[in-house]
Amino acid sequence: MAQLTNANAKPPRRNSLENREYLKAKLRAAPWWLYAIIAIAIFTFVNILTNIPFQKAFLFIKAGLSVTITTTLIAFVFALLIGLLTGLGRISDNTFFKNLSTLYVELIRGIPMLVLIFFIAFVGIPGVVNGLKALGVWLVEIGVTDIGGWLSAIKNEVPMNTRAVIALSTTYGAFLAEIFRAGIQSIGRGQMEAARSQGMSYWQAMRYIILPQAIRNVLPALGNDFISMLKDSSLVSVLAVRDITQIAKLYAGRTFQYQESYITLAVLYLTMTILLSFLLKYIEKRIQKNER
């Protein structure tokens, strides 16, 4: 009896044809791609739990997770700083600052990321280090011993992890600069004019009026680039930085278990990026809700 009342409370029953159409539409609208990814992940993790070679590969590779994650996080923070400064430079009235920023962005955008990483790690950073040392020696010679001594004592060998962070943040700084620039330009001219008309300086107007609105607008884009950066951090394995990609490569080469190594590696990245993009969607919804 209770069942019957429940059924009556439901929306009017469809006839069987309508029902089939409704089901079809539902099935078509379902996120099948997501179910597929989840299935792959579950399959892999079940393998990791039950299949000894998989388990071994996973335990070996996961040691690189902390390198992958910290490299990405630190590089992203620096990329944000570089990007913000460069983005401000791109829209600045100062000819020098503007051209310098544009030069940097165009250089980075015109070179493949892998090549950039080699270049920055093996040409750029040693060049800067040698330059600083030479400056230090010269400073000591002309009598500025404190700074000079400190500069000339810089160690030649910058750790590869540091080079990786510098390479990634230099590269992504240019990408983020374009995001910041677009974000700032999306704020109507009237905002700057209202702020300046109250006597605020350009930088006060930027800091209190333009940037808070611009950053809020570009938060989703920044999040997407964070995810891209997590993936691109795999490129620093060419510097022999022991991230998950490098470790998987080592493990595969040593054990010849290519399937176990690279499936595990791929699923690790996939898991991280999918979780991050869910987090991002959630944050975006929150922002939209708070939007006034």
Add this chain to the structure above:
Amino acid sequence: MSADDMVVVQDLKKHFTGIEALDGVSLTVKKGQVIVILGPSGSGKSTLLRCVNQLEEKTSGDIWIDGEKLTHKSKQIDKIRSEIGMVFQHFNLYPHLTVLENITLAQRIVKKVSKEKAIENAMSQLTRVGIPEKASRYPTQLSGGQQQRVAIARALAMNPKLMLFDEPTSALDPEMIKEVLEVMLDLAKAGITMIVVTHEMGFAKAAADEVVFMDKGQIVEKASPAVFFTNPTHERTKLFLSQILNH
């Protein structure tokens, strides 16, 4: 130039590529005066206001505000702007800040007023424009008329010597125009020096000490409202008035 001149504009020219937006404008506004500027679209009304607080850089000519000649020094520009209130057609409130924060921010960071003083001042300006109860709202939660009144309060909170209004009611629905004009009329009665660009003839008649008619970057006619609306001298003015009054 005398000590009771608030604004003196002398032979001001502003050139944009392909157009003389201002073609030799001279105008004196005395302290406490309300000047209404009329003129067809593109005649240079906004450009004149924007040159006065240097949102637009003049091509030639000179401007004095309260006896001080305007220069290119950014220190001076910021200081003089902080003493001139500007009200825009589209309000330009800061959407990420509450009404109260909109009004206190510049007081705090430009005039270095203490937080308590800034809030106290903001609340009294909000009371003046009739919406103290909206202090904690965000701009988009207000009607257009209320937003423009907040914008006026924001400008007044800087204790300006001079208020500039650039078509403050043009973006408003008819039923909200009155509430904004009433606030402006109060300010005029209180003796605040104002330059107002508007198409509201009622306001011009009621509040203006002088009406200025501009066309093609020049001042064509300047007269008291009584003379201007009943007995204008120039043909251009007569034509403009007949067009406006027939609408």
